[in-house]
Amino acid sequence: MSALPPLRLPTLDGLRAFEAVARLGSFERAAEELHVTASAVSKRVATVEELLGTQLLQRSGKSLRPSAAGKEYLEQVRAALGLLAAVPLHRRTGPSTERLRVCAPPTFARQILVPRLESFTRAHPGVELEVVLSIPYLDQDATEADIEVRNGDPLAAGGTPLMQDVVVPVAAPALIQRLPPLAMPADLRHAPLLRTPLEPWTPWFRAAGLDWPEPAQGPRLVDLGLLLEAALSGQGVALARPSLAQHALGSGTLRPLFALTVPASQPYFLLPHAEGGAAAAFAGWLRRCCEDAAARGLELLSGPD
Secondary structure, three states: OOOOOOOOOOOHHHHHHHHHHHHHOOHHHHHHHHOOOHHHHHHHHHHHHHHHOOOOEEEEOOEEEEOHHHHHHHHHHHHHHHHHHOOHHHOOOOOOOEEEEEEEOHHHHHHHHHHHHHHHHHHOOOEEEEEEEOOOOOOHHHOOOOEEEEEOOHHHHOOEEOOOOEEEEEEOHHHHHHOOOOOOHHHHHHOOEOEOOOOOOHHHHHHOOOOOOOOOOOOEOOOHHHHHHHHHOOOOEEEEOOOOOHHHHHHOOOEEOOOOOEEOOOOEEEOOOOOOHHHHHHHHHHHHHHHHHHHHHHHHHHOOO
16 A cells, blocks of 8 residues: 655645635735735745645736636635634634734844833733844845834835934944044044944045045944944944934943934835734834934933933
């Protein structure tokens, strides 16, 4: 007796996404019903198709319709989902919980998002949050998040800016004491300048009237949190965002060297998300948090309270 072929079982989320798209005719409408992004729905369906080795959906005018194989599979999926829905233990008897996956860059999450998170969870006890970190310069399309914050060009990604962030040179008091007086921007020629591709020096140099190239020495830190840590330990002058350096500026462990600020080269922005449910509530809350962080950061540029 020959052995049975191995089972290829898709995820329940994948099956629900396929059924919703087949019934509603678009990723966007399915996303609204499932309270996730259209991108997440598309990825879930694509994962099922890849597992089965079969195209389940095809474009028909402006709508998506099941393919021939998809129609047959849809009947089986609906029957399976119906059986699962009929199980009494699958019916919630208490308050419903809506899951929300939030993906954000590391320093943004640590300095802006997480310290304020309690105010959202307290106001929305029915939302179960999962916060994951993105990694700069890796494949960000691999994430499957309901809310995603990125650092870069909002227009190129079709995103919405979260705040009007600025950057300013900052340094630890110990480093300032070791250096010749930093009375004007040109005095930075005597200082080690920390560098990161996420925040180039050139825009600030030009605003200060300095025709200098990007710093070419020292480690290249591909994370704004690591940049701040290097500045705190006195390794060099960092071009920092006051919104991310609030604690250090407030405590005096980092000090702004000049009053001149320029807009951040790669602002934080929000990718498109579901227009209703927990995603919309979280997006509105996050915008308010970012506006508060940016305003507080600017207040601290004059020194600690």
